[in-house]
Amino acid sequence: MFSQSLAPNTTQPAVYLRAPGADRGEELDHGLARASLRKIAVGEHAFLEGAPRSYIFKVESGALALYRSLGDGRRQVLGFGFDGDLIGLGARKCHLVGAQALKPTTLRCLPVPQLKQMINANPGLAARLYEAISEELADAQDRFFNVSQRRAIERVAFFLQKLSHRNEARGADPRVILLPMSRADIGDYLGLTLETVSRTLSELRAKGYICLKESRVVQLRNLNALNELVDSASDDVE
Amino acid sequence: MFSQSLAPNTTQPAVYLRAPGADRGEELDHGLARASLRKIAVGEHAFLEGAPRSYIFKVESGALALYRSLGDGRRQVLGFGFDGDLIGLGARKCHLVGAQALKPTTLRCLPVPQLKQMINANPGLAARLYEAISEELADAQDRFFNVSQRRAIERVAFFLQKLSHRNEARGADPRVILLPMSRADIGDYLGLTLETVSRTLSELRAKGYICLKESRVVQLRNLNALNELVDSASDDVE
DNA sequence: AACTCATTTTCACAAATTGACACAATCTGT
DNA sequence: ACAGATTGTGTCAATTTGTGAAAATGAGTT
Structure with missing residues (x-):
């Protein structure tokens, strides 16, 4: 009946699906390093809800709110993007969330076709993205039960x-x-x-x-x- | 001030990251078809919270609850697994959630090492998993704002x-x-x-x-x- | 410095929702 | 048919948070 806390969700080695010796993200970082920079001001969007997913982004500096709009004008903030974060991930054709800058923000923008190319050239990258998004999922689940009740x-x-x-x-x-x-x-x-x-x-x-x-x-x-x-x-x- | 509902989260073609002509899951299905079957009774677990992720599963029939335990013995159900669903996905070494059968259930069990092999042989598979898990994420976000407020x-x-x-x-x-x-x-x-x-x-x-x-x-x-x-x-x- | 606007803090109040407890009813499986 | 589990309802209270309003703080501008 007590909190035994069975070695919970502390960070664990997250390498299971990654083939040994495969890319560990270097290529992604490399690609991102050469990707174009974009600066956005407070209140502007990196991408809107429902917009086609043309890029994925890495936050260089600044911060964004990731949100979905509710019917009545209110919104649900689903998370925040801080420097170092990859945002805009997902398999859908369009963004399910919007990303609005909370302060002046700079982003690396990697066009999705280019990302696809990179994945073709280096399949390990897909595993990297898989990891990134499953972390997001773990995060969402965490938040879920810390909020709902x-x-x-x-x-x-x-x-x-x-x-x-x-x-x-x-x-x-x-x-x-x-x-x-x-x-x-x-x-x-x-x-x-x-x-x-x-x-x-x-x-x-x-x-x-x-x-x-x-x-x-x-x-x-x-x-x-x-x-x-x-x-x-x-x-x-x- | 009204619900304009801007063509929301209805299912969209989810093929963006998948290389054209790549595996569309056939190989996964093939691998799963040959994977071992496991039957579990009501109340039994496919896997426990915190257990090493040794397999991924496809639900053939039956239903499971995916949950995490709270400190005081209560639990948060994070979702359900129905027939056709892939469960046990994630990049962490251990399962973050437990999966308990709600009715007699049969599962296809694909050992992770084998999955890794398959991914090596056919990189498109990683994209398939990526899609599966980003659907889960979209789902979690959906639930999140339908429950929290x-x-x-x-x-x-x-x-x-x-x-x-x-x-x-x-x-x-x-x-x-x-x-x-x-x-x-x-x-x-x-x-x-x-x-x-x-x-x-x-x-x-x-x-x-x-x-x-x-x-x-x-x-x-x-x-x-x-x-x-x-x-x-x-x-x-x- | 003075002013304006946005953000944040604080107050007072209501009150609505849901959890808690208890018990009846119904269903299930042996 | 019986026992145990699950589900349906009823009553009750009370805790929490939303609401509305207004003061305080802070930032930016001229």
């Missing part, structure tokens, strides 16, 4: 934890989180209103878990407490 | 609509839905309690949208109303 404070804690882990993985400080997105974006991501996000952040601050000097800079003061908040699937055993 | 009745309507579409895609009657899973499973899938699922189905019946002769057989009486329920992202413009 949980309260605002747990959702926000999850969000912060996620960004912290990301920092960690990239050698940045896991205790300082820079938010390129607004409270509204976070709300659309977590299924909350922006007021609730704000209120919840204040609550976390009041509890001493975080520190908010500037509204877009979060310092994690008590990482353990945050993690417990995320892990506690209502074992309110206090 | 919405009420029980909308969630249940979404669930039924989804199964109806699946039937349609496979040539079955889109108006008759056989549920291999219990109310509890549905609840775990939609982030509701089983009581709420039951109550909500009754409500849908009371409204004349559905018909429940046997508890595991749903007849959709008013498909339009159901679709509106799903689409209506609270345009309660009434």
